[in-house]
Amino acid sequence: MSESPILEARSLTRYFAVRAGGGGRRHKRLVRAVEDVSLSLRPSRVTAVVGESGSGKSVLARMLARIVTPTSGELMLGGEAVALGTKRPLEYARQVQLVLQDPFASMNPVHLVRHNLERALLIHGTRRDELPTRLEGAMSRVALTPPDGFLDRFPHELSGGQLQRVSIARALCVEPKVLLADEPVSMLDVSVRLGVLNLVRSLAVDERMATLYITHDIASARYIADETMVMYAGQVVERSNGVTLIDEPAHPYTQLLIASVPDPMDPTSVSARVAADEGARQGVADVGCRFAPRCPSVMEICRSQEPPAFAVAADHESKCWRHRDGNVAMAVSVAAHEGSPRA
């Protein structure tokens, strides 16, 4: 491994208690939103977390930003343990900045862009006479030039792509070491997405930003990430470097995810797809592997025991019983292509 991590998470877990059921059958239920997730964010590296809605990826980002308190687990910032369960110190927020999905919802609409950015700086103790240079610096880092043309407008006067750049500028202006980007491009128009993705990538490469990129779009993860983790029902089911994970997926869920992506260059993907019963989707298994109810290559053991993460290659882990004996990636992909059980 290269440099030591700036932000490190060890076995982060978050449960939510919810009331479930309607009418007379109300009972308490525990939602295991994130369970036992460990990751390291290093300078100059982009780590992608890929998952569908409800997979826990946003809760993970919010725990890393210390907006949501973990049920258990540890956070280390710059090699030092962070005291969880206490109020987040301002300095933590300065070093770890979060960028959200919808830029229109994350800016105050009744104030100028300038005010929105200045507030972030003032809260973090910037002197008023330094504001103009700091703002200009941040705006040019996200390629919004000339800055005045954008600073003196209201959020609604900018396009989605421009405003998302503003919200990245707001995160950058306090000189963070870690950037957590939660679906930063999914609300943007197709033609401007790539520009924002390239910006996130260049912040890591050129400015040594340790970056977490959360997305449901696995192709964009392949495009910008050095390391990719796939989450399913709160757990990391597979992790590897960005290209390997997508070109040689090991876990049945990753394979299903990839087969589902529209891919005009690969018409065979249409027939090799695994169909899963919509009903089964709702139920995440309480015991055993969480993916077992939808898994095309499910085995007896999957229904009773939860698999640990097995190494399938160097820097490539899969949380699947099929990989117990090392390299069984073939077995899974063959099983996935034979018959598709429409349970």
Next chain:
Amino acid sequence: MNVLEVRDFSIEYGLEEAAVHAVRHVDLDVVRSSVLGIAGESGSGKSTLVYGFTRLLRWPGVVAGGSAVLRVLEDDGTERDVDLLAATERELREIRWSQISIVLQSALSALNPVRRIAKEFDEVLRVHRSGLDRHARRARAVELLDMVGLDEDRLDRFPHELSGGQRQRIMIALALALDPQLVIMDEPTTALDVVTQREIVDQLFELRQRLGFAMIFITHDLSLLVELADEIVVMYAGEIVERASALELYSAPRHPYTLGLINSFPPMHGERRELVGLPGSPADLALLPTGCSFHPRCAWAMEVCKTASPKAQPVGDTGRLVACWLHDGIREVPVELRRSVPQRQPL
């Protein structure tokens, strides 16, 4: 052959000088039992166009010109033309749902939250299929749900008890309830996860094979359309900039905007390299540039592009239409825009 013919169709929001030209001089043909894809970003006018010819457009949106004809196939095999713009409310009521139906993006807001699903089916069948009694209507609803892969017990649920994918399946089942000849899908899978999207798209494909309805599929996801559609039109700032068969359009685009859109999707295969996509922001309809609307973002913009708007013209001999001066012989066509069309891929 065509189930729908739209000619020189224009839509404006607002009046006179203040009007925003949301759709400009659009021609559209939908061949019976085929899938026409409309691709475009937000503000390109793709939804407005559909609301225009289905007469769902509300003030201040106004149809400013053009015609739209629906060719209804009667039970005895004869065809009857319906002028959609001239049709009275009464005629429209006969056509809507039974001949043209529409599935909208947000299935949650399209279903009445305080009604069980069964009621939605029951109502439409009671109005349009008055011959059916209560039990027959229920049976038809069960049959429709089965078509989209849902169990009967969903009928007695409320919308909030169903997942996003299930709600969208219900909308599709409802749209097919009266065997329409044309089904319009306005971004039906945009709010859904990729696995759910895949299941629904596969299902739609299979249903279309079986039932033979024609489909207009609107989306901003060009790669999805390439799998699904027979023909694709690409819209930019209210105009059609390119129209071609799905394979031609994707593998050998002729308009710079189409090329840029395709290049905006990171690929799932091959070497990882930096992509450029499209510079700038989508056009602002209230402040359209002169000449070709796309010229401020176009890498090959010429003098003429800044002053004159290009007309859609045939390029090649396959019926492809492109609205771009680059194909007008003023200069040599850039190499990126004259890739050859591959032979049909084996599927």
